């Protein structure tokens with residue numbers, strides 16, 4: 001969707017907004033203001049639907065297009081185009097920033113999206129259709145020292161960089177697996193950090209056929225390639241950071257050469273003050289799961305929402321686009337958002353979009369196969385390595401729970417508490433499932449985001465039944 | 467071949483297995499899931515005497531209360547004898563609470579309105595008073611179940627207690643009428659006796675043996691808050707309405723404020739009860755009501771954030787009493803299920819009494835009120851246990867949990 005095809009300008013006042021109660025009624029509510037959500041909302045708004053988009057962030061952008069206030073153009077390829085879309089959306093739809101969605105309720109054909117604002121107000125959006133475009137979060141693996149200050153997730157490092165332009169640190173190591181380590185490394189290098197290396201645990205496709213380089217537009221690809229070369233960032237495959245060291249904060253990491261299963265072959269130490277690690281992504285699907293949407297297992301083992309070729313889930317009126325239906329990068333996310341927007345508006349999806357989507361999905365799956373997580377990482381753990389940081393559960397307690405008769409992640413949680421804390425298992429869930437010997441299951445989080453008891457007590461459900 | 471096969475590795479099955487092993491029997495425990503994956507993993511962990519009227523369930527609860535104290539000495543699971551505080555909104559309710567406390571024969575202290583804050587500094591104003599029950603306690607039920615199985619396996623000789631998870635019971639092996647073991651998806655397991663400790667699914671298991679047992683699910687939600695740095699709530703605190711809800715026979719949603727802190731720093735908030743079958747769909751309406759009641763009781767909770775909620779299905783019988791004892795229609799089959807909202811509290815007594823039955827000793831409590839064939843229409847048709855059939859209930863008040 002480009003902002004030039006704004007044929008139907010839908011004035012904002014089409015959306016009835018009850019100022020007193022801060023509630024909205026619209027045709028389509030979109031949760032998530034990344035490429036998928038913005039494309040979906042704008043497409044539907046341009047077709048004449050009344051649309052409300054909510055995002056918990058302070059600005060539109062999502063993970064990839066996160067940007068500091070006022071940043072017009074900058075290092076992020078595609079940002080200009082995204083910002084144009086975001087502006088167009090602002091003129092045609094209600095955009096609610098800083099709103100966290102904590103649950104969605106259903107009453108017959110009506111869905112109600114319940115949000116809370118940072119100042120503790122609750123806001124309800126009643127809609128006929130809902131687009132889940134909630135993206136994904138990092139999928140970290142635990143290793144000794146990963147809880148030291150100075151150790152960040154790849155997404156976290158990127159967010160630091162993009163959100164407020166802070167250079168994450170002086171001497172930086174980037175490690176993990178997957179194509180998106182590369183933009184993190186070049187971003188950090190471009191912002192003035194000394195990137196000591198990118199350690200890719202898999203062989204992947206190698207730098208020459210690197211997916212981000214291959215999939216990107218010519219200029220973008222050249223940008224990453226040049227940046228890697230210009231900043232002399234070494235790119236090492238079959239290597240990983242298996243431990244982080246430091247008294248109070250990160251001082252050094254152990255880098256290991258790995259065999260194909262990620263067992264350690266040899267190690268060396270590398271002094272650094274920042275480590276960005278990422279082992280893929282966890283699609284955020286809990287809103288869909290609570291609404292009864294069926295899930296499927298993606299090629300990377302993660303549960304995702306099952307959708308048809310128009311992005312429709314199995315729950316009535318619920319659509320999904322972008323990472324919640326499978327991680328595949330920003331192009332795919334935007335395309336799927338567009339398809340969903342058309343489909344919700346009842347417009348046939350042009351064949352060319354459908355074909356592109358199939359191609360990009362296939363590409364995303366190929367990436368999952370090229371950058372899997374191999375079981376050898378469990379050998380990097382020590383008994384006292386924390387698995388769950390919220391509840392401070394070490395590996396030994398997880399293993400004890402398995403000996404006591406836990407057979408899956410849920411029962412490990414019941415016996416040893418990993419995943420019971422603040423993040424609700426978003427960080428440790430994948431690792432606990434692996435340790436329990438099962439594939440991650442769809443998350444059950446009836447309360448998707450924390451909400452105060454006072455706000456919950458005042459939940460206005462009569463709004464559900466007009 | 468084991469002396470005893472226990473179906474269900476919840477807290478009740480674990481207690482049955484532990485006491486049977488302690489009595490010298492060889493035990494095999496089978497569960498289709500993990501340890502504590504059923505209702506035991508979806509409850510709170512209150513061991514209450516305060517919420518039960520005089521009668522057989524209170525006797526069971528008192529025995530259990532003492533046993534939990536002993537079991538806690540085995541260690542490795544949380545056990546907090548922290549006491550319960552029942553509060554009354556009006557003078558009339560306070561009068562009833564005091565009257566009840568006088569009949570229960572348990573330790574208690576009447577707390578006048580002015581004294582409430584000595585017990586719970588953050589209680590709301592305007593309450594009429596309360597009763598403090600020092601014997602009320604709390605255990606971490608999942609870990610307790612797992613540890614009981616562990617201690618049973620380790621303490622009474624190698625091989626006395628076997629745990630087999632991931633094994634689904636699909637039927638029984640019989641010799642004539644007699645139950646001689648269980649059929650499972652992984653082959654037959656033979657035993658001298660079989661204990662049905664399948665909780666809310668106890669009726670289904672009974673059905674496999676051709677006997678009817680009216681155990682049905684009563685859904686409950688719990689809210690869990692973020693961990694608090696300073697403990698805000700010291701006891702288990704609940705309103706008198708809870709006691710009447712527990713004993714109620716209504717299928718409709720009932721809620722009452724039940725609030726307590728845990729050693730992890732979180733606050734657990736219950737309690738709702740409704741009969742909706744095994745429907746797991748989260749009900750925001752119920753959650754909102756639980757939150758409102760908790761905030762009304764403890765206004766300081768208003769700003770505290772809820773981070774999760776869960777639900778479970780209490781195994782209830784029409785008369786709100788558990789089923790404990792031999793099945794007259796299926797010799798060799800014993801039942802230990804249907805503990806509704808008090809299964810965690812009542813587990814040790816259930817296990818001890820059953821082990822006494824199994825070894826031919828005289829049970830130290832009269833099990834007659836808990837006999838499996840006490841239900842009017844239970845004389846053989848297993849279909850009676852399916853669905854939400856309401857049988858007219860005999861008993862006045864019941865035991866239930868606390869959460």
Ligand SMILES: Cc1cc2nc3c(=O)[nH]c(=O)nc-3n(C[C@H](O)[C@H](O)[C@H](O)COP(=O)(O)OP(=O)(O)OC[C@H]3O[C@@H](n4cnc5c(N)ncnc54)[C@H](O)[C@@H]3O)c2cc1C
Pocket residue numbers: 031032033034035036037054055056057061062063064065099100101102133134135136154155156158180181183184212284321322323324328329330331333448449
């Ligand atoms: C480190 C890193 C580097 C990357 N590099 C590239 C790259 O070079 N090229 C590329 O194509 N892709 C890259 N990606 C992937 C890219 O970020 C994603 O594919 C893209 O952002 C997906 O878009 P989306 O709209 O599905 O989700 P997102 O962009 O993640 O947007 C989801 C939005 O939903 C909001 N949200 C979620 N839940 C709620 C809730 N309950 N209430 C309110 N709001 C909510 C979030 O705040 C977020 O803003 C990278 C990702 C990472 C982490």
Ligand SMILES: Cc1cc2nc3c(=O)[nH]c(=O)nc-3n(C[C@H](O)[C@H](O)[C@H](O)COP(=O)(O)OP(=O)(O)OC[C@H]3O[C@@H](n4cnc5c(N)ncnc54)[C@H](O)[C@@H]3O)c2cc1C
Pocket residue numbers: 473474475476477478479480496497498499500501502503504505506507508509510511512513514633634635636663664665666667671685686687688736777778779780781802803804805806807808809810811812866867868869
């Ligand atoms: C919200 C809530 C709060 C509660 N709070 C309290 C409280 O504070 N105090 C208290 O005392 N009680 C409380 N309870 C009640 C308590 O949780 C139950 O009474 C108790 O857990 C029942 O334990 P059980 O071992 O009988 O059943 P379960 O724990 O359900 O165990 C039964 C086991 O049988 C297994 N099983 C079933 N069918 C088969 C089969 N065919 N083959 C193999 N295995 C099978 C299941 O997998 C399950 O593990 C609460 C309940 C709820 C829902």
